[in-house]
Amino acid sequence: MTGRVFHTSDWHLGRQIGRHSRDTETDAVLDEITEIAADFNPDLIVHSGDLFDSPRPGLDDIRRAAQALRRLGEIAPVVVVAGNHDTPNVLAFTQFILTDAGTRPDAQTRVRFATDARPDQLLLAEYPAQQGELTLRIGAMPYLHPNRFSYDFTNPALMTATYAERMRTVQTDIHHRLAQGRGARDILVFAAHLFVEGTTPSYSERRISVTDDYAAAPADLPLVDYGALGHIHKPQAVTRAVFPARYAGSPLQMDFGESGETKSVVLAEIGPNTAPRIDTVPLTSGRRLIRLEGTLEEIEQRAARIGDAWVKVVVSVDEPSPFLASALAKMLPKATLVDIDERRAQTTSPALSRETSTTELPSIEDLLRDYLPGRGTTGRALDHAMAAFADLRDDPDLDVPTPCCEEDLLTAAIAGQPLDGIDHSRLLPGTGTTEAETTR
Structure with missing residues (x-):
């Protein structure tokens, strides 16, 4: 007998590439995620944070999130952890839409949001598994901002501790509450949005939040049956943890630093007396992000293999050409040219076209x-x-x-x-x- 957990994360609804909207491929990948979840038939669905890309998302993105979560909630109960891009007020409004302005209280039990890690506000929940008498017990920890750390510390010395030390205390407390009264048929799940030391960022994350100063040690993670983690966009296992823990990663390639990454969702089957089975299912709906670099002739040789993709081009030229953007557009008719750079000896200058490109300005x-x-x-x-x-x-x-x-x-x-x-x-x-x- 096993309990089934479906794990997705870091949707970043509202994310754009330059001036280009990604709504079409976002809708496609959300449909794909829902179809995979329906086929897997889980007992619990976990979204481990960063539902939105902006702390003030547009109404279209809030509606998109509510519709996707409602469809997932029809498959199995859903727990959503607040990420560093999410705010409690926005998630509360999303839930307000999910419940049809409070007229459907059943929707609130199907989709729950974890926005507070303090002991009296921590989301701890139990969900019965479909197989046998198993119960999934989940403890959900939202992202804890280093400069806005709000928690009830009983030890005054921890008020002046490092971020990692305080995170250790919070996670120990969560594990204590989660494991209290645990039965032989209870499966423990820890869901959190955090950076674990030793994992590999994609660096499309906010860089200040993936530094060593703000990392949690793998040994400090609560000892559970499965850890559903969010925040890092590259799908990966936390190999230094002593139990199965994974970053589901983002469902779309977020920027050109993620070119070549295969995005996925996680299917976890966990039982009290069996070895866990953790599988990943690739997501194929998103457009690829491709960086092309070389002379115009070299790029032309590769262009036929590109197809429908977001493309950043760095062209080695002897002299600037006013027709470079139009020449590249003809070579790559199905692609969207996000950025074009002319690279000459000791100089770099952008070649822009209103129709085909936009300059990526420094943040x-x-x-x-x-x-x-x-x-x-x-x-x-x-x-x-x-x-x-x-x-x-x-x-x-x-x-x-x-x-x-x-x-x-x-x-x-x-x-x-x-x-x-x-x-x-x-x-x-x-x-x-x-x-x-x-x-x-």
Whole structure:
């Protein structure tokens, strides 16, 4: 006898490539995910975070999420973990749509959202398996922002601990609650949105959130029967964990750093007295992301094999050509040209076409990281300033009455003001939090 868990993650609804919408292929891959889930006939479906790409998604994407989750909820109960791109208010509104403005309370029991990791708010749930008398018990931990860590610590010393140390305490507490009163036929599932040390990011994730400072140790993961993890877009097993734990990964290639990655969903069959069976099923609905590099003649030789794809082209040329974009469009009639670069000796310049391309501008994070060292912000101070910026962007609706030390640092650095008045020593290692804040 086994319990069946269907695991998907990191949909990032609303994600675009340049100015190009991905709605059509997103709808196709959500249909594919639903079909695979229906064929597998699971006892529980887990979405391990980042339902949306933006903390303020458009109404179309919220409706798309609600429709997809409703279809999955008709197959089996669904648990959705809040990721670092998700906000509690948006997920609450998504559930409001799912329940038809509160007129269908049954929908709330079929699709549940985990948005709080505090002991009195933690999502712990039990679901009976279809085979025999097995019960799946799930503990769901949403993403915990390093600078907005909210948890009830009984040990005051942990208020000044590193992020990894505090994560260890939270996960230990979750495991204790999950395993309390466990019977011989109970299957334990841990669902979380976090970065585990030693795993391989795709780097289409927010880079500040996949650094060693904000990593959880594999040995600290709760000892369960299956770990359904989200946050890393590359599908992979957590090989250093002592139990089956996997990142389902994103269902679409998110950027050109993921070219060649095969996306998938995870099918887990777990029993109390049998070896677990963990399978992955490839997803084929998404368009490939392909980078073509070489001379125009070399690219032409490869063009016939490209077909329908998102394409970034880097062309080696002797002289700039005003007709490069149109020539490439003829070579790649089924592809969407996202970016075209002309590369000459010691120079690089974009060749743009309104119809076929868009320039990939540096992100605000990259510009800020390049700018701040010139204003005297380097080393750990730079890391903390960038972490503060990331969290301010991730939590646009968060009410923070008193700016934290990192925010003072970031504001002063951008304004070019002296940093002598900022007490860097008050920053707690690895937490992005000041000692004064922890006593509030």
